Amino acid sequence: MREIRAQEEREKMLSLQGASTMDPDVASTYIQKVWKGYSQRNKTLKLREEELIFIGMQPNSDAHSKNKDSPVNKVSRREEERVLIQSQHEREYQDALVNIKEKIREAEGPDIKENMQDQIRQWFIETRDATGKFPDYPSDDEGGSGAIFKTKEGEE
Numbered sequence: 001m002r003e004i005r006a007q008e009e010r011e012k013m014l015s016l017q018g019a020s021t022m023d024p025d026v027a028s029t030y031i032q033k034v035w036k037g038y039s040q041r042n043k044t045l046k047l048r049e050e051e052l053i054f055i056g057m058q059p060n061s062d063a064h065s066k067n068k069d070s071p072v073n074k075v076s077r078r079e080e081e082r083v084l085i086q087s088q089h090e091r092e093y094q095d096a097l098v099n100i101k102e103k104i105r106e107a108e109g110p111d112i113k114e115n116m117q118d119q120i121r122q123w124f125i126e127t128r129d130a131t132g133k134f135p136d137y138p139s140d141d142e143g144g145s146g147a148i149f150k151t152k153e154g155e156e
Contacts, residue, residue: 120148
């Protein structure tokens with residue numbers, strides 16, 4: 001016990017005089033040990049928080065939600081991109097429908113018109129041959145030329 005007190009008094013005297021009580025190797029080892037412990041505790045704390053966020057036991061912090069590469073932000077950006085692409089494809093589809101209808105009218109419209117006129121002429125001729133006189137053209141109330149095609153389909 002006396003020896004311990006004597007050792008403490010010597011260390012106190014040396015510290016008052018400004019002399020180092022530790023060997024430099026021991027001091028550097030002690031500083032490294034303290035620093036490594038501190039940094040490892042911080043890493044462990046961060047890993048623990050990330051794991052709790054990942055398994056859904058802790059809500060995402062503001063620092064993570066502001067991160068551009070966070071999964072939530074990636075999903076929302078991808079959804080916005082998908083909506084833009086879908087609207088662009090919808091516009092292209094509607095434009096293509098209009099273009100196809102115009103091409104069909106240009107290419108097949110005259111042929112369809114000619115076929116309908118031929119069918120109407122043939123109906124007039126067949127009715128004249130059957131009755132001996134030209135029939136009256138159906139009025140709009142009766143269906144117009146549509147009535148001719150209905151009776152024509154009904155005969156076939």
